[in-house]
Amino acid sequence: MNELQVLPEPARGPQLWWGMVFLLVVLVGMGYAAYRLNVWLDDEQQLPVRDIKVSGELKYLVKQDVENAIRKNQPGSFFELDIERALLDIEALPWVYRASIRKDWPNNLHVHVVEQQVVANWNDDMLLNSQGGTFNAAQPEGLVLPKLYGPQGSEQTALQGFRAMQALLARSGVSVSELVLTERFAWNLRLDNGLGLNLGRDEFIDRLQRFVDIYPLLKKDERRAEYVDLRYDTGLAVGWQKTTAEISKG
Incomplete structure (x- = not known):
């Protein structure tokens, strides 16, 4: 009967030790390489943001101003630049x-901007855009804007009313230079010819339509209208400017 011989296992201690040393060397090498790569990417001198289009x-x-807003709070490195932060700053x-x-690889940025479309001056201290939102900017020199006034939160209402009335008045060749929406949401206008409504x-x-209907008659009158009160179910009241003789009398 044959006997089964069991051979002794070879000694694995030295091989295991050398394997662990090799793995440790590889890991350290990879960590150092990653560190050096990160340092290189962070170094704005190695890969700076060069051009902002x-x-x-x-x-x-x-x-x-757009470029300054980006560079003010951002590192110069292309890879370190935080897109979300840059967008908020812009x-x-x-x-x-x-x-x-x-x-844009390798070291440029492309910024697309939609500019505010200003339509009016709001309460003398803000500008109003075409969506009815306010923004705080100086009115550009030479730009003539209608003046809109109203309570806080009434910007959309005032703008919608302004547009509707502007379209109606355009048929008569006049436009709104000033609109006031009072706290009680009553409407008052000043036209570009100085006439108040x-x-x-x-x-x-409907009341403005009544004015449009009678405006040709007002223009024919020798007297000059100062204001027109349309707060009546039917009809209206006209206030006339004083003549030079009336002013001299009293």
Whole structure:
């Protein structure tokens, strides 16, 4: 009967030790390589953001302001630049309505900006955009804007009313230079010819139509109208400017 011989296992201690040493060396090498790569990527001198391209139909926004907003709070490294932070900084600029930004390899940025479309001056201290939002910016020199006034939170209502009335008055060749929406939501207008209109709260478009209908008669009158009060169910009241003789009398 054959006996089964069991051979002794070879000694594995030295091989296991050398394997662990080799693995440790590999891991240390990989860690050092990753560290050096990270240092290189963070070094703005190695890969700086060189060119920031700004696109969009810009009328009042200065492109240099966009670049300054990005570089002010960001490291110079292309890879370290935080896109979300840069976007917040750009959209914080007064004349920026909306923006997008992307990285262009190897070290450029492309920023697309939608500029605020200003339509009116709001309460003498803000500007009103075409969506009815306010923004804090200086009115550009030489830009003539209608003046809108109203309670806080009434910007959308005032703008909608302004547009509707502006469209109606355009048929008569006049436009709104000043609109006041009172705390009680009554409408008062000043036209570009200096004529004041008091429309009240209710059915202000119908009342304005009544003015449009009689405006040709007012223009024919030798006297000059100062204001027209339309707060009546039917009819209206006209206030006339004083003549030179009337002013001299009293």
